[in-house]
Amino acid sequence: MRTTRKVAVWPVGLVGGRRYERPLVENGKVVGWYTGWRADRPFAIDMAGFAVSLQVILSNPKAVFRRRGSQPGMQESDFLRQITTVEELEPKANNCTQVLVWHTRTEKVNLANEPKYHLDTVNIEV
Numbered sequence: 001m002r003t004t005r006k007v008a009v010w011p012v013g014l015v016g017g018r019r020y021e022r023p024l025v026e027n028g029k030v031v032g033w034y035t036g037w038r039a040d041r042p043f044a045i046d047m048a049g050f051a052v053s054l055q056v057i058l059s060n061p062k063a064v065f066r067r068r069g070s071q072p073g074m075q076e077s078d079f080l081r082q083i084t085t086v087e088e089l090e091p092k093a094n095n096c097t098q099v100l101v102w103h104t105r106t107e108k109v110n111l112a113n114e115p116k117y118h119l120d121t122v123n124i125e126v
């Protein structure tokens with residue numbers, strides 16, 4: 001997070017009914033999303049999965065993270081599309097192959113969306 005220049009992204013553990021979700025990275029660039037739900041979202045990422053430089057916030061004074069008014073699961077995309085592009089994202093956590101952040105809740109972990117096929121291409125400890 002500390003080395004974020006504009007907008008950085010990384011995997012999040014225990015989210016979306018899965019062990020983890022993560023940005024898919026090729027040649028150091030985000031090319032897609034490993035997620036169990038609406039992978040077609042522009043930024044299919046949980047709000048625990050990114051950081052934004054203060055300079056980017058200050059340069060985009062009209063950008064808002066809406067608490068209400070976004071469709072379900074679209075809060076992050078609605079915000080991030082105002083300030084960056086997928087091509088610009090900076091992958092962290094060893095090209096998004098490590099889970100260093102968890103979406104914890106005070107309830108039993110839900111893995112109902114864990115895939116039985118189309119498994120991820122990397123093996124990640126959560």
Ligand SMILES: *[C@@H]1O[C@H](CO)[C@@H](O)[C@H](O)[C@H]1NC(C)=O
Pocket residue numbers: 026027028094095
């Ligand atoms: C991420 O991938 C790029 C391109 O393959 C590589 O140059 C870079 O060293 C990798 N970064 C890390 C932290 O492994």
